[in-house]
Amino acid sequence: MRIIYTLLVKEFKQIFRNRFMLPVIFVIPLVQMIILTYAASLEMKDIKMAVVDQDHSTASRLLVSSFTGSPFFRITLQTGDDREATRWLHRDKVDVILHVKDDFEKGLFREGSADLQLVINAINATEAGLIQAYCTRIITGFNSQLRTGLSGPESSAGMPSLEIIPAFWYNPEFDYKIYMFCGILVILVTLIGMLLTALNLVREKEMGTTEQINVTPIRKTHFIIAKLLPFWIIALFELGFGLILGRLLYDLPIVGSPLLLFLFAAIYLLAVLGIGLFLSTMSHTQQQLMFMSFFFMVTFILMSGVFTPTESMPDWAQEMNRVNPLAYFMRVIRMILLKGSGFRDISREFFSMLVYASTILTLAVVSYRKTT
Amino acid sequence: MIDSDTDVIRVRELVKKFGSFVANDRLSFRVHKGEIFGFLGANGAGKTTTIRILCGLSYPTSGEIEVAGHDVYTQRERIKRKIGYMSQKFSLYEDLTVSENIRLYAGIYGLDRRYILQREKQLLQQLGLQDIQNQFIRKIPLGWKQKLAFSVAVFHKPAIVFLDEPTGGVDPITRRQFWEMIHEVTREGITVFVTTHYMDEAEYCDRVSIMVDGRIEALEPPAVLKERYNCGDMNEVFIKLARKQ
Numbered sequence: 001m002r003i004i005y006t007l008l009v010k011e012f013k014q015i016f017r018n019r020f021m022l023p024v025i026f027v028i029p030l031v032q033m034i035i036l037t038y039a040a041s042l043e044m045k046d047i048k049m050a051v052v053d054q055d056h057s058t059a060s061r062l063l064v065s066s067f068t069g070s071p072f073f074r075i076t077l078q079t080g081d082d083r084e085a086t087r088w089l090h091r092d093k094v095d096v097i098l099h100v101k102d103d104f105e106k107g108l109f110r111e112g113s114a115d116l117q118l119v120i121n122a123i124n125a126t127e128a129g130l131i132q133a134y135c136t137r138i139i140t141g142f143n144s145q146l147r148t149g150l151s152g153p154e155s156s157a158g159m160p161s162l163e164i165i166p167a168f169w170y171n172p173e174f175d176y177k178i179y180m181f182c183g184i185l186v187i188l189v190t191l192i193g194m195l196l197t198a199l200n201l202v203r204e205k206e207m208g209t210t211e212q213i214n215v216t217p218i219r220k221t222h223f224i225i226a227k228l229l230p231f232w233i234i235a236l237f238e239l240g241f242g243l244i245l246g247r248l249l250y251d252l253p254i255v256g257s258p259l260l261l262f263l264f265a266a267i268y269l270l271a272v273l274g275i276g277l278f279l280s281t282m283s284h285t286q287q288q289l290m291f292m293s294f295f296f297m298v299t300f301i302l303m304s305g306v307f308t309p310t311e312s313m314p315d316w317a318q319e320m321n322r323v324n325p326l327a328y329f330m331r332v333i334r335m336i337l338l339k340g341s342g343f344r345d346i347s348r349e350f351f352s353m354l355v356y357a358s359t360i361l362t363l364a365v366v367s368y369r370k371t372t
Numbered sequence: 373m374i375d376s377d378t379d380v381i382r383v384r385e386l387v388k389k390f391g392s393f394v395a396n397d398r399l400s401f402r403v404h405k406g407e408i409f410g411f412l413g414a415n416g417a418g419k420t421t422t423i424r425i426l427c428g429l430s431y432p433t434s435g436e437i438e439v440a441g442h443d444v445y446t447q448r449e450r451i452k453r454k455i456g457y458m459s460q461k462f463s464l465y466e467d468l469t470v471s472e473n474i475r476l477y478a479g480i481y482g483l484d485r486r487y488i489l490q491r492e493k494q495l496l497q498q499l500g501l502q503d504i505q506n507q508f509i510r511k512i513p514l515g516w517k518q519k520l521a522f523s524v525a526v527f528h529k530p531a532i533v534f535l536d537e538p539t540g541g542v543d544p545i546t547r548r549q550f551w552e553m554i555h556e557v558t559r560e561g562i563t564v565f566v567t568t569h570y571m572d573e574a575e576y577c578d579r580v581s582i583m584v585d586g587r588i589e590a591l592e593p594p595a596v597l598k599e600r601y602n603c604g605d606m607n608e609v610f611i612k613l614a615r616k617q
Binding site: 002003006007010013014017018207208209211212213214215216217218370371372 | 427428429430431448449450452453455457459461462463464465466467468472475476477479480481482
């Protein structure tokens, strides 16, 4: 015990003497929480639209005005020339073209139906999907407005119509910010835990002090505990700091028990630190380590479901996510904070994480060698 | 002949290979208790490899090796209790102070707290470092660092201390003081196993081995070597032997 204490004193002194450390602990979360939460927006505003109105009728003007009235669209080009609109799309000056043909109104009133053409720039598929969804909503609105106007309120009462009123649970105001916030907090805590641990270990290797430590009779478990514990504490502190920031900046709802969240995070971080330790045993320089952890982190983050729900990933990807600790925490933090899930709801993730943490830590400790 | 019970290091047919490269080619030697054993050789002769094996930092490929009465294959951790080590690379923590480094390493060996504090005070006084005990290691001159590193390596009173080029880059006066410290610890019964490139230092050793291309070419007291090779000093002996290849 005394040896661990001696080592812990050394680690903490070194960590807080490192001038790079305090900014990492306090400034990075602030910046990430503020900038990324806003920047990694899932919502689209200000979609640039070109309107090619060849009809110039009351109906076409009505349609266009419902787009102008929407907060999502900004009509940047109004023209009768098809080719001009296409040129704008090519030059990325508009995201979508709405094409109203010259028989639009005639078709609507004579035949009861008319065609509209939407040309959407789909280089970013998610964005294109959203644009399409928004357009459909506005056109549907226009359509029912038109029908009520045409047939009068009396007759429309007789017409069977279905109206869908969605209820959005757990995030009624459709606030993507709190959703993103949780994701970014997970990434942050993971990054701090994994990277700082691994860097610290490899730095000692580079300096040569590891060798000096290895000729002492110190037990490697003691050494490893003293190396991991400080970063475990710092990462948990980071989680708390992040939650407070979220509360202040975004009014983050903390529906479930914060204690449960910390309990899960405590186990989760053991796994994360284990990975960090494992990576450090495989690299000799901080550079090697950075490349390796970059690979792991990017894969873990992109697959974790921070932007896209893991459920919509292909089966093989979902299987792969079993070894992605981030995917577990990503799910659990949202469940606890936004949904108020209790221990029973997250027990599967909890025990999976427990197994994960003990496996990876054992592996890392075994592959850590005092003798080469 | 010296009684084999007083040997603190026994090496028989030590071989270390890195792939097809043979770094240590069937080395056999013994180091007696309390002597200063000079382990010489040109760069790349395989000295550091041997030291690393003796300290339990690296596995030998084959051979029988015993350090401080323990086997290097099976009892490395026991060996580590009985040795001190100071490497080519500077091995104190740059971002800890003089005192903190002493306390850290002493603490790792599980020494008693009060004993550590008392010895630390003595040590700082001997080295004349009392005024800078709270300075970071990175701020003190190299010579002082090396003297301190040596003191830290013998703080727990090991049976053997391994010094891998301890005086590299150090000025002549400090080197002289450093060797005085080495002689000092041998009086306490500590065996010193030292590598160096300074041949004047080789003269201070009780016995000297000269390694050439992974093999020990000679192992005798300096005086005997000088006589055998008909040289005026160890420098000539070294050049004669190392050039033979």
